[in-house]
Amino acid sequence: MAISVGDQIPNVKVMLAGEKGPQEAQTGDLLGGGKVALFSVPGAYTPTCSAKHLPGFVEQADALRAKGVDKIVCMSVNDAFVMDSWGRDQGAAGKVEMLADGNGEFARALGLTMDATGFGMGERAQRFSAVIENGVVRELNVEAPGAFEVSSAEYMINQL
Numbered sequence: 001m002a003i004s005v006g007d008q009i010p011n012v013k014v015m016l017a018g019e020k021g022p023q024e025a026q027t028g029d030l031l032g033g034g035k036v037a038l039f040s041v042p043g044a045y046t047p048t049c050s051a052k053h054l055p056g057f058v059e060q061a062d063a064l065r066a067k068g069v070d071k072i073v074c075m076s077v078n079d080a081f082v083m084d085s086w087g088r089d090q091g092a093a094g095k096v097e098m099l100a101d102g103n104g105e106f107a108r109a110l111g112l113t114m115d116a117t118g119f120g121m122g123e124r125a126q127r128f129s130a131v132i133e134n135g136v137v138r139e140l141n142v143e144a145p146g147a148f149e150v151s152s153a154e155y156m157i158n159q160l
Helices: 027-031 047-059 061-066 080-089 105-110 153-159
Strands: 013-016 023-026 035-040 071-076 097-100 113-115 123-125 128-133 136-142
Touching (some): 013 027, 013 080, 013 105, 023 027, 027 071, 035 153, 047 061, 047 071, 061 153, 105 123, 128 153
Antiparallel strands (some): 013 097, 113 123, 128 136
């Protein structure tokens, strides 16, 4: 069952891409304090994710912070090395934290996985965004398959 508005974020081990290499983190700690803008992409370096989704949050980071967001986090079922490289390529440093859910455990705990085996990508996280306050989901925007409408930075800004 998928997570819903009002639910607590599950506490799962993930990896963060950082200057010192992959760093282990718990989602409860990472997403549990303050107001967090979390968004999920099916894959780093994929067309919509690289052309629109991540760039939108990088470009709108100041606007999101002006609306009270303390932290912006991008998650994907990719390893920390890929997330780090993608974040650097996209200019995300200092704006968006890159969360690597390499085994898909967080996506499964959220109930927001998708089957991308037809594209040779295995099980992935669905495209979505969420506003999380002190570990509780306040807004949840899950995209229809193949869509990019309700999970954008601009859509989230209008919700805040």
